[in-house]
Amino acid sequence: xxxxxxxxxxxxxxxxxxxxxxxxxxxxxxxxxxxxxxxxxxxxxxxxxxxxxxxxxxxxxxxxxxxxxxxxxxxxxxxxxxxxxxxxxxxxxxxxxxxxxxxxxxxxxxxxxxxxxxxxxxxxxxxxxxxxxxxxxxxxxxxxxxxxxxxxxxxxxxxxxxxxxxxxxxxxxxxxxxxxxxxxxxxxxxxxxxxxxxxxxxxxxxxxxxxxxxxxxxxxxxxxxxxxxxxxxxxxxxxxxxxxxxxxxxxxxxxxxxxxxxxx
Numbered sequence: 001x002x003x004x005x006x007x008x009x010x011x012x013x014x015x016x017x018x019x020x021x022x023x024x025x026x027x028x029x030x031x032x033x034x035x036x037x038x039x040x041x042x043x044x045x046x047x048x049x050x051x052x053x054x055x056x057x058x059x060x061x062x063x064x065x066x067x068x069x070x071x072x073x074x075x076x077x078x079x080x081x082x083x084x085x086x087x088x089x090x091x092x093x094x095x096x097x098x099x100x101x102x103x104x105x106x107x108x109x110x111x112x113x114x115x116x117x118x119x120x121x122x123x124x125x126x127x128x129x130x131x132x133x134x135x136x137x138x139x140x141x142x143x144x145x146x147x148x149x150x151x152x153x154x155x156x157x158x159x160x161x162x163x164x165x166x167x168x169x170x171x172x173x174x175x176x177x178x179x180x181x182x183x184x185x186x187x188x189x190x191x192x193x194x195x196x197x198x199x200x201x202x203x204x205x206x207x208x209x210x211x212x213x214x215x216x217x218x219x220x221x222x223x224x225x226x227x228x229x230x231x232x233x234x235x236x237x238x239x240x241x242x243x244x245x246x247x248x249x250x251x252x253x254x255x256x257x258x259x260x261x262x263x264x
Contacts, residue, residue: 011083015048019241029248035259036251057088061097061110068106079107079166087118089132101172102139108172109162113149115181120194133176142173149177150208153215180206 012022017033025032026040034043044052051067060082068080088094089112101108112132116122124130136143142165146158155177162175180203184192192200216222 008083012045012048012050015045015050017045017048017050019237020244021045023241023245024248027245027248028251029245030251030255031245031248032251035255037255037259057084058091058093060084060088060093061091062093062100064108065097065100065104065106068101068108069104072104072107077167079109079163081109081111081163083111083113085118086112086114086116086123086132087121087126088112089135090118090126098136098139098141098172098174102141105169105171107166107169109166110172110174111159112174112176113179114176115179117181117185117194119185120189122194131176131178133174136174139172141171143176144174145176145178147178148206149179150203150206150211152208152212179208180204182207 009022013019021031021033022043022045024030025034025036025038025043028036028039030036032038032043033045038044038052042052044050061084064080064082071078071080082097084094098110100106101110114123114132116124118126123132129135131145133143133145144158144162146154149155158175158177162173165173180200182204213227216227217224
């Protein structure tokens with residue numbers, strides 16, 4: 001079960017959300033995963049246990065408590081993975097949620113995707129901290145930081161270990177993944193004026209796609225032809241999905257009154 005502040009398309013796809021349905025939702029089409037009522041940022045896929053907790057920042061740490069409490073008493077070994085960026089961790093519910101998660105020993109893995117900036121402010125200036133995982137000590141829970149969160153294998157390995165810790169019944173923990181926002185927060189700003197040029201250049205060299213491509217070649221003997229074929233396959237799937245979404249009918253106004261309450 002994966003609650004998050006807002007939809008990340010990568011998370012949705014990784015969890016198995018249908019590409020046609022996902023892209024249809026971004027265009028407000030009735031074939032969308034939420035029937036065109038959610039739009040680009042705040043949709044969810046209940047069939048894949050993906051829940052989005054709204055546009056405000058705090059609930060991504062408090063609402064998952066209810067999910068986790070249910071899963072703990074269900075006793076099937078399932079856990080909650082709560083995602084946010086670095087900016088959310090300065091909200092009061094972050095501390096309230098972790099405090100209660102520790103008090104009830106709830107199966108919650110908190111993942112902080114730290115891209116250094118909340119809109120245009122560096123997290124280090126807002127907190128005085130170099131790593132946000134150090135906040136775990138205040139709750140007597142583990143806090144782990146992946147220094148190069150653009151390394152796919154490093155993230156995968158650390159996430160497996162963290163999930164196993166939580167699933168074993170030891171309680172919550174924090175996993176911080178260091179990455180970098182290459183562009184701006186929104187489309188109307190360049191996103192580099194408030195960044196240190198040297199730091200920007202360093203992280204651009206760590207582009208995750210470039211790192212993964214190099215690793216696939218060096219360690220797994222992948223060829224340029226194989227990688228180009230894979231990229232072409234992805235492009236083909238994306239083109240087909242967009243064509244499906246653009247051809248689908250828009251959601252109609254009357255659907256706004258549907259699915260407001262359970263069972264209707």
